[in-house]
Amino acid sequence: MYQEYGMTEIQEVLPEGMLFVRINCILTTMIRAPVVAACFLLLTLSSFVQYAIGSPKILDFTMYADGTTHVFYQTDVDPQSPDFTLNVYGNSIENLVVQDENGTLLSSKINANTVTVATLGASAIKVDYDTPDLISKNGKTWSFHVNSPIDYSILLPKNTVIVGMSASPLNMQIVDDQSLISLPSGSSDIDYIFGVLGTSQTATLAIQKAQDFINTLNSTGVKTPMALAKLEEARSDFNQGKYSDAESLANSAKNIALQEQQTAISKSSTNSSNNHTPVSPSDNPSIYFLIVGIVVAGVAGIIIMKKTRSNKIITSNEISTNDYIPPEKEVIYKLKPELRQDDKEIIAFISEKGGQVYESELRKKFLMPRTTMWRAVKRLEREDVVEIEKVDQQNLIKLRKMEDKK
Numbered sequence: 001m002y003q004e005y006g007m008t009e010i011q012e013v014l015p016e017g018m019l020f021v022r023i024n025c026i027l028t029t030m031i032r033a034p035v036v037a038a039c040f041l042l043l044t045l046s047s048f049v050q051y052a053i054g055s056p057k058i059l060d061f062t063m064y065a066d067g068t069t070h071v072f073y074q075t076d077v078d079p080q081s082p083d084f085t086l087n088v089y090g091n092s093i094e095n096l097v098v099q100d101e102n103g104t105l106l107s108s109k110i111n112a113n114t115v116t117v118a119t120l121g122a123s124a125i126k127v128d129y130d131t132p133d134l135i136s137k138n139g140k141t142w143s144f145h146v147n148s149p150i151d152y153s154i155l156l157p158k159n160t161v162i163v164g165m166s167a168s169p170l171n172m173q174i175v176d177d178q179s180l181i182s183l184p185s186g187s188s189d190i191d192y193i194f195g196v197l198g199t200s201q202t203a204t205l206a207i208q209k210a211q212d213f214i215n216t217l218n219s220t221g222v223k224t225p226m227a228l229a230k231l232e233e234a235r236s237d238f239n240q241g242k243y244s245d246a247e248s249l250a251n252s253a254k255n256i257a258l259q260e261q262q263t264a265i266s267k268s269s270t271n272s273s274n275n276h277t278p279v280s281p282s283d284n285p286s287i288y289f290l291i292v293g294i295v296v297a298g299v300a301g302i303i304i305m306k307k308t309r310s311n312k313i314i315t316s317n318e319i320s321t322n323d324y325i326p327p328e329k330e331v332i333y334k335l336k337p338e339l340r341q342d343d344k345e346i347i348a349f350i351s352e353k354g355g356q357v358y359e360s361e362l363r364k365k366f367l368m369p370r371t372t373m374w375r376a377v378k379r380l381e382r383e384d385v386v387e388i389e390k391v392d393q394q395n396l397i398k399l400r401k402m403e404d405k406k
Contacts, residue, residue, distance in 0.1 A: 059152040061134070063144060065194070066369035069134040073127040077119050085116045089146060090131030094370075095360040097128045097394065107392075128360055130370060140193050147187040154181045155367075156192060161202055162209070164191035168216070172258060174251070178367075203243040206250035207234055214257050222264045227257035326355020326399045332385060342366075343380060350386070350399055359395040 058074040069090075077084045091113065098106045098115070100122035107118040117125055136143050141163065144154070151170065156162070156179040167188035169181045181190075210231055214224050234249035329351040333344060349365055350357050363373045377397055380386045389396040 057150075059148055059150055060155070061144075061146065061152065062155045062364070062367065063135060063157055064367070064369040065157045066371060067135045067137065067142065068130050068132050068370055069144070070128065070130050070364060072364075074124065076124050077117075077122060079119070079121050079123045081119065083116055084119050084125065085114050086127065088113055088115055088129065088131075090133030092131055092133055094130045094132075095128070095358075095363070095394065097358060097360050099126045100124065101126075128364065130360070130363070141191050142193065144190045144192075145188075148183075148185055150185050152183055152185075154183065154190065155179070156181070156190075157194075159194055160192045161194075161205060162190060162192045163205065164189070166190075169258075171262075172255060200243050203234075203238055203247040203250065206247045206254075207231065207238065210234070210250045210254040210257070213254050217257055217261050222261050224257045224260045227253045227260060230256055325401065326351060327401065332399070336383060336385060339383070339385075343376065343385075346376060346380065347385065347399070350397060356396060356398040358391075359397055362397065 057076065058072070060072040062070040062072070064070070071089055073086065075086070088110075093110050093115070096108060096110065096115065098108045098117050100106055100119070101124040104122075106120060106122065106125065109116045115127070117127075119125065134144055134146055136145075142160075146152075155175070158177050160179065162179065165188070167183055167186065169183055171182040173180050210227075214227050214231065217224055230249055230253035234246045234253060237243075237249060238246035329344075329347050332347055333339065339347075346362060346366070349362065353361070359373065359377060362368070362377070363370065366373065368376070377386065377388065377395070381388055384400060387398050387400050389398065
């Protein structure tokens with residue numbers, strides 16, 4: 001009988017209470033931890049950049065006498081994204097024009113309350129459109145309502161008197177006999193009427209509004225000695241029957257009060273900054289990671305944008321200038337001496353723009369309601385001065401070529 005011998009694996013018995021951990025697991029965990037942390041940092045940085053890019057930078061509203069509002073919207077966009085979607089104000093969008101930072105017209109599509117823009121590698125876009133949905137009318141009172149995520153400005157029509165405002169303005173001034181108001185972010189309502197300037201009614205209203213605004217500032221601790229003195233001058237002229245002067249002085253008093261308020265805020269901010277101890281970047285190492293991430297993302301974005309720009313396709317929205325030589329405006333004036341002065345100004349503007357512009361550009365330049373500008377354009381068309389073409393639902397106004405003249 002033969003005896004068989006076999007090798008058995010000797011298992012080392014660990015002392016009681018000791019835990020055996022493989023060294024390769026420890027090394028793997030040590031390597032993966034910084035990678036996971038870097039991924040979280042990049043994700044947070046991406047969310048921050050996306051929010052900063054998607055937020056509007058400039059928002060302006062221009063109100064026309066017919067109840068239409070022109071909206072101007074400017075924002076930065078991600079050059080790596082093929083399109084960008086923005087929310088619009090109002091349900092009815094008319095005369096939509098979207099341009100990039102170089103003035104190139106971009107293709108866009110309206111869907112309910114949003115507009116999707118084919119950015120084509122652009123880093124910023126400018127949007128212009130008209131809507132009748134922001135202004136309503138009740139009797140003689142017109143009401144404007146908007147809810148904005150950023151500070152914005154409103155330009156009211158000429159010959160209007162503000163009778164109500166739900167938010168305190170950041171600034172108010174008169175530009176070409178029109179009220180230009182800067183308002184803070186959030187919801188606001190403005191009620192106004194069209195009236196004759198210089199009457200007892202408008203002067204009384206201006207004085208009362210100035211007094212209420214000054215009282216509000218005084219109640220918050222802001223002193224307004226110069227505004228009060230100007231308001232007293234307005235009351236004196238009103239008592240003498242100088243209603244136009246009284247109204248002008250009352251509006252000046254309100255503007256002076258705004259300046260005194262801003263001066264007080266500036267002084268307060270200066271004092272606060274002097275008492276504030278600045279934090280050194282070295283005290284917060286995460287700042288360096290954020291800076292490095294932003295620089296890397298910026299370099300990558302520039303490289304991608306340049307590559308995209310090199311392959312950029314010109315859309316059909318761009319105004320073609322091939323083989324088009326516009327006539328000189330002086331020649332038109334000579335051939336049409338009976339033209340009105342406002343018609344000559346429109347012709348001069350079109351000539352400065354290379355002989356062709358969109359109707360929306362004319363409205364933005366001359367601040368005319370849609371119907372008024374359209375009548376002016378049709379009048380020039382009847383005079384054989386301009387021709388109207390449809391380009392992607394936009395009216396393109398062109399000065400007629402001299403050989404087309406009859």
